[in-house]
Amino acid sequence: MKQFFKRFTEKLTEGLLLLSSTVTSLTVVLIVFFLFKEGISLFNEKPIETGYAVVINKNNNVRKISSLEIKDIYDQKITDWSELGAKKDSIILFRLEEISNYYTDEQIGENFEGLPNCLSRLVDSIPGVIAFFPEKYIDKNFKGKKLELEKVSFKEFFGGEEWFPTAQPTAQLGVKPLIMGTLWVSFGAILFALPIGLAASVYMSEIAGDRVRRIMKPLIELLAGIPSVVYGFFGLVVVVPLIQKIFNLPVGETGLAGSIILGIMALPTIITISEDAMRNTPRAMKEASLALGASKWQTIYKIVIPYSISGISAAAILGIGRAIGETMAVLMVTGNAAVMPHSILEPMRTIPATIAAELGEAPDGGLHYKALFALGCILFIITLVINLSVEYVSTRNKHQKH
């Protein structure tokens, strides 16, 4: 009996241990599930705020139109229905604020009780009208018809150059400016952090003495421990004003400020990983090089760096990954303008910063909310690719050594 009890507890403990070790895998699966469930359902949505409708005259036989076309209509780039494949008739925009130009206050009523009727008559009387107002003003006797909108498409999402999810009448969900902003800021960061980081790791692993390294390494690891919001704050009060002054800009919150802060934040990752790789260079190889008359510097760039190149690439990839995913610091210093960037000295907005800045205002389950989850999916896929390529690079390194 005692034996049985012992066996039982052993098995139980083992089960518990197994269960704990599956938590991380389970979390990844759950993250994928929730992220993509919300993110993909974006493409089932019409790009209009729930509770609102775009309405046209009932004789207008226009086909389904997309959010971009609606925007062009309201920007008056499209001025005739024939451009959208309907009968030729000039488009007349109607906004709810303009109702008093058409009807008197008495007709509308004190509590808008006459409003549905007025709207119905208005839409009926103007053949070329397009109107945007809350759905609750459409009653049973409404004489116009609701315009069919196309669902959010992949093409619109990835190809659109405007990110304005709360725009009316239709949301503009082009992620291109955000993706470009993310790439500009993170590649700017790597451009500056990689050479500096490599130089520092060469210094630490090959040149500096043991004592210097013992002091330097923990200090650089400490750099990794500083919270990103503190980096952001430092950037905001020091780097941003500095950039504004040096380049004589109207605002200092630019992609460059983000790149500098992200570069500093990526340094510890780059240095620790590439330093480890360099220190793994076999002593025999280095000594053989020195024995052939090469100087220490020649040995470094002809032997140590080529030998540790896969470790260095892993460091670079991870550094980029850290920069792409970083949220708070970027949010605080890049100015967050969701437009296509033309130079590093402009305000930019990255994907993580967009999520952080907008999720608080997006109603649960709405279009905006889903769009932000779709951004999360993009971010997740990018980091997954980065992780897998690091895995690939470092396993390749192991094979080389054998």
Place this chain on the structure above:
Amino acid sequence: MFQLVINIKNISMIDEEKLMKSKKRNQAIAFGLFGFIGYSIVAILVAILAFIIVKGFSAISWDFITQMPEEGMTKGGIYPAIIGTLYLVLGSMLFAFPIGVLAAIYMNEYVKDGFVKKFIRLMTNNLSGIPSIVFGLFGMALFVNKLGFGDSILAGSLTLGLLALPVVIRNTEEALKAVDDTFRLASYGLGASKIQTIKNVVLPIAFPNIITGMILSIGRVSGETAPILFTVAAYFLPKLPTSIFEQAMALPYHLYVISTSGTNIEESRPIAYGTALVLISIVLICNLLANALRKYFGNKVKMN
């Protein structure tokens, strides 16, 4: 062959001298540059720390860390934010530490090298690579909305706990790996079972390193902002949270809010510097403590 070498040597004597010189010069330039860059990075770190410490020091007082914020957060202290961060750290560690340690024991002591181990390791690595804002999204979708915890300390702690889990697992695994196999074999030799060995031999030896890892992850968790943005953090609360289903203020979020979107950014700058200093102090203390522990126990274990 030998003669040939000598001949070549004679011919190129002068060239070689030149070559040697340029070789030495290149090396001196490169080494000087690299050293300069290395020290510059340390200088950047020191500059950031010094800047925050100097600017924040004048804002910090006993009242600052024990009083509630006043007058639209331009005056008063940050007491509720400190308490909120404390709750979040405690909550996330209560969740991540046991699970992380158990998972690491399984990975290091039970599973043999093979597909399962590789798979779990891959997933753990992936989890640690996921950006913190994605954790925020996930925490909001699962804990806040799906499970209905709402914006609460519970939701925030769980989100932060998941974020810390890979760190705890990795640190614990390292600690367990450092335990020499002879200890295990000796224990088996005395007739102990696997669980007895782990409980009475492996864990006590690895314990200092495990604790060190936990302290480091506390440092990490206390500074994270993105995961708590939508799961727990409140802009301003006039009282302390009384249950785990309530919102709380937190230091990193507080710093973010008062430095970017307060009603009066200029006037609340001193508070921002003070908050940054408190935040950095927590991280520094965690790091120093971890290093000290490592050193202390390192010596002790060697003596045995």
